Amino acid sequence: MAYLVLGNGSVFEGKRIGYRAPETVGELVFTTGMVGYLETLTDPSYAGQIVVQTFPLIGNYGLIPEDFEGECALSGYVVRELCDTPSNFRSQGPLEQWLTDHRIPGIAGVDTREITRQIREQGVMNAMICESVPEDRSAINGFAVRDVLRKVTCREPKVYPAEGTMRYAVTLIDYGAKRNIIRSLQQRGCQVTVVPAFTPAEEILAGNPDGVMLSNGPGDPAENTGCIREIAHLIGQVPVFGICLGHQMAALAMGGKTIKLKYGHRGGNQPATDRETGRTYMTSQNHGYAVVAGSLGETGIETFVNANDGSCEGMRYPGKRCFTVQFHPEAHGGPQDTSFLFDRFISMMGGK
Secondary structure, three states, X not given: OEEXXXXXXXXXXXXXXXXXXXXXXXXXEEEOOOOOHHHHHOOHHHOOEEXXXXXXXXXXXXXXXXXXXXXXXXXXXXXXXXXXXXXXXXOOOOHHHHHHHOOOEEEEOOXXXXXXXXXXXXXXXXXXXXXXXXXXXXXXXXXXXXXXXXXHOOOOOEEEOOOOOOOEEEEEEEOOOOHHHXXXXXXXXXXXXXXXXXXXXXXHHHOOOOEEEEOOOOOOHHHOHHHHHHHHHHEOOEOEEEEOHHHHHHHHHOOOEEEEEEEEEEEEEEEEEEOOOOOEEEEEEEEEEEEEHHHXXXXXXXXXXXXXXXXXXXXXXXXXXXXXXXXXXXOOOOOOOOOHHHHHHHHHHOOO
């Protein structure tokens, strides 16, 4: 038996799954993806968070390492039902043992619809997975996701060769990069050099890249003042494409502001509307912060907006050879409606 204790005082009783830690605390968020639980579990952007899956059955296609997006960084996992008899020709076993091996505490058998409803109505809050309900809840209320970039970034540079003929050399700054960003560039003839989050701009430019990618990642973008300063030195010097956290920090580097959303956007069914064409794309997203487009004045042009709440989903910086998006065009697990943005980046590096 286990309990999920929310920061608002709600308590949910369920069954312990995964790693048997006495208690674990994190920021409680929900994701609406109907597929892609493996990508969720291995997305570094969830560092410091306890993730609730709104889809009621998790684990039905088992464990497939080829679908992993990175190293697991989340703090806890909440599901309605965990399947212990997966059926898939690619499966290498049930999810339960993997959760245990990777020290991920979890809870199953709870009302994930009600948990999600409370987050939607009251906003993101902290929570604890524990074996007994604590009388003193100061550990829950005092928790904050801080300094997580150091946890998820790579420790040293690594080079990934292009598929086929090499066309361009791209430096990817790893703030918690998903692996399909690398694959998406490789497939387009790019040699990708992945570097740690805190690599100086001077060092990156000394490598003479054709372009720089700013990856996704966890936490409050405004906390990363050193990274923001280096991004400011990169923009305008070389073509730059930013995704998710990279999008947010690029805006901060250009003098803009970010805000924390009530409960964020997480899942593979988020609508983003292209402001130029009026077309709406279904996108994969995982973020709790958003760029305030108006804070950039004439420095940046808002290119995409969220069709649900009107928040900023993309920016373009005229004369700087830089554009960024809040969603994930690489979207391993789908949808891949906006993968053309990688082609746009390729064209930019070609001088078009």
